[in-house]
Amino acid sequence: MKRTRFAGTLLAAAAAVTLSLGAPGNAGAAEKTLKLHHLNKDDPFDNATGAMATVFESLVESGTNGSIDVQTFPAGQLGKDAEVVQQVKSGVIQSGIHSVGGFASTYPMISVLDVPFAFPNISTTYEVFDGPFGERLSKDIMEKTGIKVLGFGDSGGFFHFTNSKRQIKSLEDMDGLKIRTMGLDTHKTMVDALGAQPTAIAWSEVYTALQTGVADGQMNPVPIIAFANFNEVQSYLTLSGHLFTPYVWAINKDFYDSLTEHERGVIDYAAHSAIVAGRGLNRIIESSKERGLPALEANMEVYAMSPEEKARFRDAALPAVKELISEKFGAEGTEMMEAFLGAIETASNN
The missing domain is CATH 3.40.190.170 (Bacterial extracellular solute-binding protein, family 7)
Structure with missing residues (x-):
């Protein structure tokens, strides 16, 4: 069963990256701008956040017919990760894919995830963070910080x-x-x-x-x-x-709430698909003879x-x-x- 889910993850990741690279141009001018911070190069085949950002940008812009313009800021262009969390919280930018270390300055209790030797395998991490516990953690982050969480990505696998x-x-x-x-x-x-x-x-x-x-x-x-x-x-x-430490994908709550119901649905779907793509890419890189x-x-x-x-x-x-x-x-x-x-x-x- 777990092998089937894992195979599905890799297929979905490949499909999402292919779709992102082949998406048609958007019709009409963007009405809203979403600035997205992430930690690494803007290359969907080089690293997980690059894949996540690329897939997200394509799916959001195509899914909203260009009403939302996604602008990515890779490799810490906007500052240190902990500083950018505060930018997302205050609305200076709209979204960020953050490391646990960066996010901890705003939500210290993220450290509960640092229980050593807790997971038996990588597929279990996905079930935990995509399931009821991930929802509970997201809700607690929202209540304590005012930041909405779109999901939890894979930062590379086990330490x-x-x-x-x-x-x-x-x-x-x-x-x-x-x-x-x-x-x-x-x-x-x-x-x-x-x-x-x-x-x-x-x-x-x-x-x-x-x-x-x-x-x-x-x-x-x-x-x-x-x-x-x-x-x-x-x-x-x-x-x-x-250890396994996820990426925390944050979005400014006021910006999210300002979107139409359709736009919010596209954002949610795009983030989930992007997270799947990042997970699949990490497994491919982890196993590849070259990298x-x-x-x-x-x-x-x-x-x-x-x-x-x-x-x-x-x-x-x-x-x-x-x-x-x-x-x-x-x-x-x-x-x-x-x-x-x-x-x-x-x-x-x-």
Whole structure:
């Protein structure tokens, strides 16, 4: 069943990208402008946000007969991700595809998603974020920030560890490694609980930090490791699959409410289709000989953790992260975290 859904995801992704590239021109002048921020290059075949933005732009403009003009601003042109979340909230721009790290400055409780080793496989992440839990999280974001969420995208798949010192095959191999993290307390707590030394470094500085030894390693999904060329400065890749952090696709609520019912329907459909396209592209990149795991294997030693090894890592990190979430967000955060874990269990048993 899961293989069927996954195949459908890839077919839908390919169809959406093809449609976006072959869409006819719009009739009439645009009445409304939607400025869309995303984090990477505006290339639908290079990265997930590029695919998402391209598909969304095409489907919105064609579906509204050009009444909405989508203008994309890739690669952080409008500022740092956290700053652009505020631009979306205030209506300076209309929409953004944000990292969890960027979104956390506006909605800190997004950190409940940082439970380590929570997901058994990638298809389960889609079921959780497209299902009742995703709706609950979106509603809570709306209530606390006033930002409407269009959906949750795939930022590259599961996070894995890389480093330049040694292969990580056991918990003891983490001892003393300086691991770059985002500035999220949950990420730093997890790395610390595993026996390594968390080192918060801005994304723009990570390659240099790894090259110079300021950090020994880092953690990211395979597509990001590949396009950031970390294989040039890292010798070991450990397929740990310890985290999944989605993109949060936000839209200004006042702008959304100002649209006609038909336009809102097009926006919703286009965002969903774009998210499917991004997911499919990430799986393709992850597996490709030129840009994915096979390419990284050419000059990195790759090791896949066994279930038993993952269980040891999970037992070491999970209590510390759960305690942090409970301390930081109280009963409300604990309840949201438990709802998240319950949704994963339900999806895993389907």
